[in-house]
Amino acid sequence: MSNLTDLTLKAALDGLTSKQFTSVELTQAHLTAMESARALNAYIAETPEKALQMAAASDVRRASGDAGPLDGAPLGIKDLFCTEGVGTTAGSKMLANFKPTYESTVTSQLWRDGAVMLGKLNLDEFAMGSSNESSASGPVINPWRAIGSDRKLTPGGSSGGSAAAVAAGLCLGATATDTGGSIRQPAAFTGTVGIKPTYGRCSRWGIVAFASSLDQAGPITRTVEDAALMLGSMAGHDPKDSTSLDLPVPDFSAFVGRSVKGLRIGVPKEYRVDGMPAEIEALWTQGIAWLKAAGCEVVEISLPNTKYALPAYYIVAPAEASSNLARYDGMRFGLRAAGSNLTETYENTRAQGFGDEVKRRILIGTYVLSHGYYDAYYIKALKVRRCISDDFDSAWTQCDAILTPTAPSAAFALGENASDPVAMYLNDVFTVTVNLAGLPGLSLPAGLSSEGLPLGLQLIGKPLDEGTLFSLASVMEKAADVSQRPQSWWRASS
Amino acid sequence: MAIDVATVRKVARLSRIAEPEEVLPALAEQLNGIMQWIEQLAEVDTDGVEPLTSVVNQGLPLREDVVTEGGDASRVLANAPKSVGGFFVVPKVVE
Numbered sequence: 001m002s003n004l005t006d007l008t009l010k011a012a013l014d015g016l017t018s019k020q021f022t023s024v025e026l027t028q029a030h031l032t033a034m035e036s037a038r039a040l041n042a043y044i045a046e047t048p049e050k051a052l053q054m055a056a057a058s059d060v061r062r063a064s065g066d067a068g069p070l071d072g073a074p075l076g077i078k079d080l081f082c083t084e085g086v087g088t089t090a091g092s093k094m095l096a097n098f099k100p101t102y103e104s105t106v107t108s109q110l111w112r113d114g115a116v117m118l119g120k121l122n123l124d125e126f127a128m129g130s131s132n133e134s135s136a137s138g139p140v141i142n143p144w145r146a147i148g149s150d151r152k153l154t155p156g157g158s159s160g161g162s163a164a165a166v167a168a169g170l171c172l173g174a175t176a177t178d179t180g181g182s183i184r185q186p187a188a189f190t191g192t193v194g195i196k197p198t199y200g201r202c203s204r205w206g207i208v209a210f211a212s213s214l215d216q217a218g219p220i221t222r223t224v225e226d227a228a229l230m231l232g233s234m235a236g237h238d239p240k241d242s243t244s245l246d247l248p249v250p251d252f253s254a255f256v257g258r259s260v261k262g263l264r265i266g267v268p269k270e271y272r273v274d275g276m277p278a279e280i281e282a283l284w285t286q287g288i289a290w291l292k293a294a295g296c297e298v299v300e301i302s303l304p305n306t307k308y309a310l311p312a313y314y315i316v317a318p319a320e321a322s323s324n325l326a327r328y329d330g331m332r333f334g335l336r337a338a339g340s341n342l343t344e345t346y347e348n349t350r351a352q353g354f355g356d357e358v359k360r361r362i363l364i365g366t367y368v369l370s371h372g373y374y375d376a377y378y379i380k381a382l383k384v385r386r387c388i389s390d391d392f393d394s395a396w397t398q399c400d401a402i403l404t405p406t407a408p409s410a411a412f413a414l415g416e417n418a419s420d421p422v423a424m425y426l427n428d429v430f431t432v433t434v435n436l437a438g439l440p441g442l443s444l445p446a447g448l449s450s451e452g453l454p455l456g457l458q459l460i461g462k463p464l465d466e467g468t469l470f471s472l473a474s475v476m477e478k479a480a481d482v483s484q485r486p487q488s489w490w491r492a493s494s
Numbered sequence: 495m496a497i498d499v500a501t502v503r504k505v506a507r508l509s510r511i512a513e514p515e516e517v518l519p520a521l522a523e524q525l526n527g528i529m530q531w532i533e534q535l536a537e538v539d540t541d542g543v544e545p546l547t548s549v550v551n552q553g554l555p556l557r558e559d560v561v562t563e564g565g566d567a568s569r570v571l572a573n574a575p576k577s578v579g580g581f582f583v584v585p586k587v588v589e
Contacts, residue, residue, distance in 0.1 A: 363502070
């Protein structure tokens with residue numbers, strides 16, 4: 001058997017089924033890889049004892065013939081998902097010592113299906129960021145480097161730890177969350193597959209809240225089939241989340257490899273933004289050609305309000321965040337900093353517990369919700385949100401799915417966008433519309449830049465139509481044939 | 495409508511975040527940059543458009559009004575910065 005950490009999730013499950021190796025062996029191989037990859041800073045916490053215990057229990061289940069769909073598969077968990085008895089920091093000093101006494105619904109479903117937890121993955125603080133640089137645990141380093149360069153690149157954000165760990169073979173798949181692009185942009189930057197399902201597919205219960213009307217969980221994996229497998233376990237109705245959809249979970253894997261002949265693919269002209277690198281434009285054209293070759297019909301569509309999506313998002317998301325993060329007052333859980341009275345205790349706690357980007361967003365959110373600005377900003381943004389959602393509704397009369405680039409560039413260097421918040425926000429220009437409209441969006445690796453860095457394409461689907469995205473993505477994955485992995489330079493330093 | 499130092503001071507106070515005086519000018523500049531960029535929303539004609547508050551096309555679900563879980567104070571208090579005898583301990587609120 002070749003390296004166990006090079007296997008896809010599907011191949012690993014097949015190997016476990018055919019008894020080529022045990023879950024303990026598979027898990028140990030990943031724990032060893034994690035140990036030698038600490039230079040990437042992908043994991044905030046490794047949980048080797050728990051992992052080996054879960055793996056051993058899985059091997060017992062498999063021997064007795066009652067293995068679940070993910071039984072024995074070692075996964076990484078974004079440190080935004082509450083895990084019972086295992087510290088959950090959300091990348092913040094505020095929750096440095098927080099140990100949940102409960103398990104998030106999404107992770108509990110992974111364990112129900114037999115998966116093994118390797119540890120908690122790094123992220124931007126409270127999932128606010130596009131480069132992982134806002135994490136209290138420090139930035140994750142992208143396993144990919146430009147050809148002939150040792151410059152440290154961002155893995156994207158906020159699910160940077162998830163994406164880097166999957167790309168570097170430090171888990172078979174990882175959970176992630178996406179509020180404005182936090183699954184898809186890191187997937188594009190690391191040559192991995194990421195899907196944000198329809199809003200309501202995955203329960204938000206037990207996931208540290210950022211912007212509740214936009215937050216959705218989804219997987220990051222190395223293949224389209226793996227993403228379908230993992231999403232099947234993560235999704236499903238949960239009475240504990242009032243926005244969770246009470247609908248059966250389709251067999252997403254069954255859509256992988258299905259014919260896409262006759263599907264109409266929309267190409268939105270507004271996504272040809274100024275200053276988009278020629279190679280991303282070329283990749284997009286290539287993606288269109290692959291789908292045409294597979295029998296799809298390509299139609300130009302218009303999403304006229306696209307350019308207003310990001311500014312609307314930067315009202316809606318901070319407004320919801322300022323409200324959600326009001327709970328961090330130092331009284332019931334999390335950090336408490338001393339103060340001479342109650343108000344000062346609140347103010348000092350929040351000043352010390354939150355990092356700069358989180359504070360900035362709380363201030364913006366508080367400002368746009370404050371008296372005199374509520375209608376001018378917040379209600380205005382919600383109206384624009386309706387316009388963006390309507391744009392998609394009319395697009396669906398012309399097409400069955402939409403193809404766009406995932407991000408406006410390849411991975412950039414750590415520190416490159418740190419001084420200009422708006423430049424950083426522009427990373428999500430192609431992904432954020434999908435959150436505002438609650439649609440499913442999938443990013444898949446489609447090629448490499450001239451510098452040898454991964455580039456992604458995004459497929460956007462109708463509500464609840466993740467299945468079509470998996471069919472289209474598997475066709476494109478085959479055509480793109482991006483089999484290259486990052487060079488494991490990080491092992492040299494250990 | 496530009497955000498000045500006084501506005502940042504007020505918003506920081508509303509947000510219960512202690513921001514030292516010396517950082518307020520830089521913060522005001524940053525927030526102004528972001529809000530100026532957001533101002534482009536004014537270009538969108540939203541007359542007669544209903545605000546979109548939820549993308550979920552279902553009513554809020556109801557359930558029986560019964561106790562489903564609870565009665566476990568130790569779990570609730572497990573992460574409290576300070577607790578005594580089954581209660582959260584907070585700074586003095588009433589003088």
